[in-house]
Amino acid sequence: MTTADFEPIIELDAFNTQAIDCAQLATHGYVIVPNFLATEHCRALFDYAVALDPNAWQQAGIGRADQYTTNTAVRQDKIRWLHRECAPEATYLELMDALRVQINRELFMGLFDYECHLAHYPPGAFYRKHLDAFKGRSNRILTSVFYLNPEWDTNDGGELVMYDAQGDVLEKVLPEAGKLVLFLSDVFVHEVLPGQRDRFSITGWYRHNASIGGVIDPTR
Ligand SMILES: O=C(O)CCC(=O)C(=O)O
Numbered sequence: 510m511t512t513a514d515f516e517p518i519i520e521l522d523a524f525n526t527q528a529i530d531c532a533q534l535a536t537h538g539y540v541i542v543p544n545f546l547a548t549e550h551c552r553a554l555f556d557y558a559v560a561l562d563p564n565a566w567q568q569a570g571i572g573r574a575d576q577y578t579t580n581t582a583v584r585q586d587k588i589r590w591l592h593r594e595c596a597p598e599a600t601y602l603e604l605m606d607a608l609r610v611q612i613n614r615e616l617f618m619g620l621f622d623y624e625c626h627l628a629h630y631p632p633g634a635f636y637r638k639h640l641d642a643f644k645g646r647s648n649r650i651l652t653s654v655f656y657l658n659p660e661w662d663t664n665d666g667g668e669l670v671m672y673d674a675q676g677d678v679l680e681k682v683l684p685e686a687g688k689l690v691l692f693l694s695d696v697f698v699h700e701v702l703p704g705q706r707d708r709f710s711i712t713g714w715y716r717h718n719a720s721i722g723g724v725i726d727p728t729r
């Protein structure tokens with residue numbers, strides 16, 4: 510099945526703006542939103558991800574541009590960058606852009622754009638402790654992780670673990686369908702624990718405009 514076989518699968522007004530507690534994000538630097546998207550929309554995205562051709566996925570890497578390498582000792586997921594040209598992917602990008610506008614309006618964060626990829630962690634796959642951005646060395650400001658997994662149980666593992674500045678566990682997040690996590694990309698060290706089942710999510714980053722001389726900083 511190719512991506513062109515799918516119609517748009519979520520409505521632009523589908524996401525629950527009320528569910529996003531911007532005050533929590535401003536105060537703590539992160540927020541966990543249990544019901545960002547309704548079950549049917551999550552299910553549609555999940556079915557889409559599951560049905561994708563294996564060739565639609567690539568081994569995830571670490572670092573950007575010429576620093577980019579795949580290192581399966583660090584991360585073992587497969588990813589697929591979302592594209593506006595692909596209808597089911599475009600609607601998610603539009604939703605996240607609407608959220609960008611909302612966050613800018615409420616928190617004046619000056620978020621400029623957004624990039625994201627689907628991620629598939631097969632059983633046992635992990636992503637070791639890392640930061641998504643290093644202070645002053647990346648234009649990634651705010652990370653979003655949206656989970657697609659129906660009926661995910663504590664026994665299934667695969668938690669996102671977030672750490673505080675002391676290295677103590679701050680949050681252990683089950684990757685349950687409909688849940689969105691937002692956190693400041695250069696503040697929270699986090700990891701993905703191995704799970705028992707295939708784990709699907711959409712991870713993205715809101716970015717500042719780090720353009721130099723009118724050339725927009727390349728994505729990824
Ligand atoms: O899937 C998750 O819970 C987090 C993924 C992640 O940390 C990343 O892709 O940078």
Ligand SMILES: [Fe+2]
Pocket residue numbers: 639640641699
């Ligand atoms: Fe990360």
